Amino acid sequence: MQTVTTQTEAIETHTIAVLVDNEAGVLGRVIGLFSGRGYNIESLTVSEVDHHERLSRINIVTTGTPMVIEQIKAQLGRLVPVHRVRDLTSEGPSVQRELALVKVVSTGERRVESLRVADIFRARVVDSTNESFVFEIVGKTGKLDAFIRLMEPLGLIDVSRTGVAAIARGTDSL
Amino acid sequence: MMQERMSGAEIVLKALVDQGVEVVFGYPGGAVLPLYDAIFKQNHIRHILTRHEQAAVHAAEGYARSTGKVGVVLVTSGPGSTNAVTGLLDALLDSVPLVCLSGQVPTQLIGTDAFQEADTTGITRPCTKHNYLVKDVELLAGVMHEAFYVARTGRPGPVVVDLPKNVQVAEGPYVQAHQVKHKSYRPPVKGDAAAIEKAVDLIASAKRPVFYCGGGVVNSGPAACAALTELVRATGYPITLTLQGIGAFPGSDPQFLGMLGMHGTYEANLAMHGCDVMVAIGARFDDRVTGNVAGFAPGAEIIHVDVDAASINKNVRVDIPIIGDAGSVIADMLAAWKAKKCKPDGEALARWWRQIETWRARKCLAYAPSEAVIKPQFAIERLYAAAKDRDTYITTEVGQHQMWAAQFYRQEEPLHWMTSGGLGTMGYGFPAAIGVQLAHPDSLVACIAGEASFMMNMQEIATAAQYRLPVKVFILNNGYMGMVRQWQELLHGSRYSESHSEALPDIPKLADAFGITGMVVDRPADLDAAIARMIETPGAVLVDVRVDPAENCFPMIPSGATHDNMLLGELVGSRGPTVTEAGKGLV
Structure with a gap:
């Protein structure tokens, strides 16, 4: 059959927040849903946010046509351990942040230049040897991408990123 | 108030009774021996031993579909649960409420590749509405009630409860169903x-x-x-x-x-x-x-x-x-x-x-009648004529016979028609009929089958014989996997690759070997008498109805075509559109 994805519709990027019971296998259910139905995961973060109630929050950045995004939300919503699903992209403004640890190995002018770029991006040095820095940078995904691109010719050898944490602006809660 | 404490196996049995369960379909094994021992010691729940775990699930599906109740399955760890997987996915796609209890190796052995260990919750995650691995007997009773609630509410579906052997033995508390409230699951009822x-x-x-x-x-x-x-x-x-x-x-x-x-x-x-x-x-x-x-x-x-x-x-x-x-x-x-x-x-x-x-007025289901060979449509029409005035339940296998049954066997009320639609599972119909018959012991239960589908779970003749279940298996035997043959004729130049049913059993001898009745009918004139005999003969009956091997199922919307582009049978009109190259790639 023809699927809806073959229709000519614009591909959109959405950030979806999901509140789940922090129980064994719940992340597997979410990931299995995406792989099993052919949805994309650009970024995924998960962590317990309410220890007393044993609730975890999953933030997923995904891409698809509007119809596919609606499907993703509906499919997430019918997983039994899911409490709430919110589309932070379509339901009002939100704040999105990601943290990266970026290791640069270099000496001389390149080492100095890496520090200068880090300063511009407000990245912090969290580890240092004579030949290396580990920078910590926080910001939107695009800012991190730009920083990492600039570090490439300056001795970049390792990157670790957290993925996107996101939250709605204003007084609303998940 | 002192909470009642009992073994995990007893908790499971008590929860089943409290949930109104009367029948469990299953197959024992090492990891469920405590549960089987608990079954042995009580009289509330009847266990039906199928001859394969897949059949146990289909039987539970038949039971559930024909009663509106939750069907219950009990299988052992490892191969027991993997054999159940096809049935579970079948139930998921067709929204059949089931609870499948599976044995698991003791919690201390999970992850060690122990004997008959399988990651059952991992394997069944995409094949179930929800599943549980119960590692703590303190939570067992609550999980049991929750499993039934999830299975039957909202869009119904199968739920697996994986039970490590040591949890079946350990002692824990029993709670009543009304004491359990699900944290997040809220099925919708009222529309806006x-x-x-x-x-x-x-x-x-x-x-x-x-x-x-x-x-x-x-x-x-x-x-x-x-x-x-x-x-x-x-x-x-x-x-x-x-x-x-x-x-x-x-x-x-x-x-x-x-x-x-x-x-x-x-x-x-x-x-x-x-x-x-x-x-x-x-x-x-x-x-x-x-x-x-x-x-x-x-x-x-x-x-x-x-x-x-x-x-x-x-x-x-x-x-x-x-x-x-x-x-x-x-x-x-x-x-x-x-x-x-x-x-x-x-x-x-x-x-x-x-x-x-x-x-x-085009009479799209018309077919060329024959006095020489039994047309499969005719066979179903005659079965319908003989059975329609009785309380009759029909199950089907999967393929041409299933579609003809849907076209020609009119159903007047719900819960009397059991067929595998979403997954299209050959081997569904016969064990499903066994489950239906258990729920409706005095009704006529007939499985409209093809010879190829029937062979996929024909070991269940033993189950029908053991419990004296008078299911009637009406096998439209065209000597082919008919729907495969039809697609090969229409899409692949009549190259019948591997779709011929070779080495078929002699059905009366097969029936005889299991102590049930078998018969063959190959002339249209003898069909009504054979159907009457099938219905009147006590116990399970297999009927080998030799039908026209070349008959195709029409109308047919070829893959990739729209509703206004149907292929019709020769009697009705033009053969309509041919399948496009793009359509050949579709299922």
Whole structure:
């Protein structure tokens, strides 16, 4: 059959927040849903946010046509351990942040230049040897991408990123 | 108050009794021995030993489908649970409420590749509505009640409860079902009142309406089907049903257009294609129904009622979505229809019916009668004639015979028709019939089968024999995997690659070997007598009906085509469109 994805519709990027019971296998259910139905995961973060109630929050950045995004939300919503699903992209403004640890190995002018770029991006040095820095940078995904691109010719050898944490602006809660 | 404490196995049994379970279908093994010991020591629950775990699940499906209750399965760890997987996915796709209890190696051995260990919750995650691994006996009773609640509410489905052996032995507390409240699961029931009102206004204003209803109405229960029948009759509009919806509306009612979809009737598919308002209730627009979605019902405004929000706007975009239980929403629609004193546009409706009658007049199911060879359609017509005035339950296997059964065996009421639609599982029908017969010991239960499907679970003859279940297996034997053969004829130049049923058993001898009755019929003139004998013979009966091996199932919407592009049988008219190259790549 023809699927809806073959229709000519614009591909959109959405950030979806999901509140789940922090129980064994719940992340597997979410990931299995995406792989099993052919949805994309650009970024995924998960962590317990309410220890007393044993609730975890999953933030997923995904891409698809509007119809596919609606499907993703509906499919997430019918997983039994899911409490709430919110589309932070379509339901009002939100704040999105990601943290990266970026290791640069270099000496001389390149080492100095890496520090200068880090300063511009407000990245912090969290580890240092004579030949290396580990920078910590926080910001939107695009800012991190730009920083990492600039570090490439300056001795970049390792990157670790957290993925996107996101939250709605204003007084609303998940 | 002191809480009652008992072994995990006893907790499971007590929970089953409290949930109203009477029958469990299963197969023992090392990891479920404590459970089987608990079964041995009690008299409330009857255990039915099937000869394969897949058959246990299908039998539980048959039991569930024909009663509206939750079917229960019990299997051991490792191969026991992996054998159950096909049945679980079958139940998921067809929304059948099941609880499958599986044994697991003791918790301290999980992850060590222990004997008969399988990651059952991992393997069954995409094949179930939900699953549990119970590592702590303190939580067991709550999980058991929750499993039944999840299985039967909302869009019903299979739930697995994986039970490590040490948890079955350990002592824990028992809690009652009403003490358990789920933290997050809230199945929808009532539909949005404003949307229902809007839908009723649209229904009343329709010029070329059609109701398109499915298994969701059947799952909602006989009251939902009765309300649907009342609503459809109040409007005077035509209705078509999906394969799983058969029985939700009386099959002999003139407003019923027959089943729609790939092998649906000419009138049902053209009504869908030409309608201006489509009222979809408890149906999920799957590819066997829609054909090419790009050309699906081009002029229709669509109302879609479904309890599963994920079924709405999945394959086809709809105009008025209503999330809720079919029965509840239909009742609200009916109330709104009456309250608003709605009247259909009589002139437009008469014109629409005149159009539909010209489509109906094509008699799309007509086939060339024969006095020399039994036509499979004829065999089903004769079975229908013999069984329709009894309390009869029909199950089917999967393939041509299934589609002919859907076309020719009219069902007047819900819960009497059991077939594997979503997964299309060959081997479903015979064990399902066993489950139906257990639920309805005095009714006539017939499995309309093909010889190839029957062989996929024919070991269950032993189950039927052991429990003296008088199931009648009506095997339309054309010597081929008929639907595969049909596609090879139409799409692959009649190159019948591996689709011939070689080395078939002698059915009477096979039956005899298990102590049941078998017979062969190969002349049309002998068919009625054979059917009568099948029905009258006590105990299980296998009938080898030798049918025309070349017969194809029409109408047929070829893959990639739309509802207005049907292949029709030779008697009816032109052979219609051929399959496009793109269509050959589709399933």
